[in-house]
Amino acid sequence: MTVIIRNASVLNQEGELETRHIVVKDGVISAIESNLDALDESTEIIEAEGKLLIPGLIDMHVHLREPGFEHKETVETGARSAAKGGFTTIACMPNTRPVTDSPEIVQFVKDKAREAGLVKVLPYAAITKNELGRELTDFAALKEAGAIGFTDDGVGVQTAQMMKDAMKLAAGLDMPVIAHCEDDSLVEGCAVNEGKFATAHGLKGIPNESEAIHVGRDILLAEATGVHYHVCHVSTEQSVRLIRQAKQIGILVTAEVCPHHLLLSEEDIPGMDANWKMNPPLRSRRDVEACIEGLLDGTLDIIVTDHAPHSEEEKAKGMQLAPFGIVGFETAFPLLYTAFVATGKWDLSLLVQRMTADPARVFRLNTGHLTVGAPADLTLIDLKEEQEVDPASFASKGRNTPFAGWKLKGWPVMTWVDGTAVWTKAN
Ligand SMILES: NC(=O)N[C@@H](CC(=O)O)C(=O)O
Ligand SMILES: [Zn+2]
Numbered sequence: 547m548t549v550i551i552r553n554a555s556v557l558n559q560e561g562e563l564e565t566r567h568i569v570v571k572d573g574v575i576s577a578i579e580s581n582l583d584a585l586d587e588s589t590e591i592i593e594a595e596g597k598l599l600i601p602g603l604i605d606m607h608v609h610l611r612e613p614g615f616e617h618k619e620t621v622e623t624g625a626r627s628a629a630k631g632g633f634t635t636i637a638c639m640p641n642t643r644p645v646t647d648s649p650e651i652v653q654f655v656k657d658k659a660r661e662a663g664l665v666k667v668l669p670y671a672a673i674t675k676n677e678l679g680r681e682l683t684d685f686a687a688l689k690e691a692g693a694i695g696f697t698d699d700g701v702g703v704q705t706a707q708m709m710k711d712a713m714k715l716a717a718g719l720d721m722p723v724i725a726h727c728e729d730d731s732l733v734e735g736c737a738v739n740e741g742k743f744a745t746a747h748g749l750k751g752i753p754n755e756s757e758a759i760h761v762g763r764d765i766l767l768a769e770a771t772g773v774h775y776h777v778c779h780v781s782t783e784q785s786v787r788l789i790r791q792a793k794q795i796g797i798l799v800t801a802e803v804c805p806h807h808l809l810l811s812e813e814d815i816p817g818m819d820a821n822w823k824m825n826p827p828l829r830s831r832r833d834v835e836a837c838i839e840g841l842l843d844g845t846l847d848i849i850v851t852d853h854a855p856h857s858e859e860e861k862a863k864g865m866q867l868a869p870f871g872i873v874g875f876e877t878a879f880p881l882l883y884t885a886f887v888a889t890g891k892w893d894l895s896l897l898v899q900r901m902t903a904d905p906a907r908v909f910r911l912n913t914g915h916l917t918v919g920a921p922a923d924l925t926l927i928d929l930k931e932e933q934e935v936d937p938a939s940f941a942s943k944g945r946n947t948p949f950a951g952w953k954l955k956g957w958p959v960m961t962w963v964d965g966t967a968v969w970t971k972a973n
């Protein structure tokens with residue numbers, strides 16, 4: 547079966563847009579043409595009408611909540627939300643119930659993803675059993691089952707010895723360690739950043755050091771063990787500085803940043819509304835600027851959503867008691883496009899690279915490129931039509947977003963995985 551996506555606007559090597567016809571055959575990009583010859587009858591034509599065609603977006607940090615928290619999200623609803631957001635590959639965190647700390651649960655997630663038949667779902671496995679920080683999981687068996695890396699996301703690994711042991715083991719298996727950086731002793735009972743909002747509301751705040759202390763510690767451990775160390779959801783100026791220095795001296799560290807940490811600061815929080823509560827919290831303007839600078843100079847390699855759906859009942863508990871986390875799939879690209887590309891601050895190619903080719907490079911994935919021979923994981927985007935963020939319309943079960951009502955451009959209209967359309971915008 548041959549499909550031709552006709553008159554697509556694609557980015558060339560120089561980052562300029564040009565019109566091309568993309569030929570997809572057996573799930574693979576088989577040609578990228580500037581002229582179309584006579585077509586045979588079996589060819590399906592999709593008219594792109596000059597819309598932007600990019601490699602399918604990749605999100606290396608997401609929470610799908612299954613098994614155990616199906617009221618928040620399932621692999622299927624999460625995968626559908628991802629496809630709607632233009633993502634074709636997502637990597638899911640192991641803080642499920644049970645925790646993904648055994649080959650059986652890795653297999654369970656893979657089975658659910660196959661049944662859903664939407665996007666590519668890559669499972670992470672836990673570093674420690676039940677993410678309790680006490681005992682390492684069976685790394686070799688988890689790798690064998692299909693885990694793509696090890697992380698206790700949701701909590702930090704509290705002791706240096708445990709982290710060092712994990713890194714040694716992972717390095718021996720040529721697997722990355724992905725770290726949620728948080729020192730528990732500095733954050734007890736905290737819901738928001740230590741700063742303006744906390745002071746104004748008489749709250750105890752989460753200090754920047756609670757993140758950066760782990761980043762610094764782990765960089766030294768990565769240097770000692772030679773592991774590929776990847777830092778989750780960087781939110782502070784200090785973490786950016788430490789990662790930049792570590793890269794300069796050749797330590798194998800990579801890092802990610804979330805749209806909300808590039809777009810929002812604690813000063814934007816309108817009140818005690820838990821849709822603005824996530825971990826790490828919204829920091830100061832200065833931290834936001836440092837994260838943007840880090841993303842631009844490549845200190846922060848990739849953009850991830852940290853899609854973290856919670857139910858409305860849970861989020862209604864208020865700022866202090868509600869769980870941390872916001873959804874991300876269906877707003878990520880339009881948010882960043884509207885704030886940074888449409889305003890002329892960033893090149894479109896930089897945004898696309900940080901969400902496609904860069905995650906593919908960091909995690910050695912066979913996707914993320916619009917080139918002949920690559921899997922036809924593709925996303926078509928309408929850069930013109932403006933639309934409001936409407937949580938009620940989300941494919942995700944989660945409605946927990948601080949971006950409701952924002953007027954954005956850059957909405958995905960069609961998503962393909964291995965040449966099969968997995969999501970098409972209704973007209
Ligand atoms: N980011 C969040 O605020 N929450 C995540 C956990 C995490 O990513 O650490 C969740 O699982 O809900
Ligand atoms: Zn985390």
Ligand SMILES: [Zn+2]
Pocket residue numbers: 607608609639699700852854
């Ligand atoms: Zn997370």
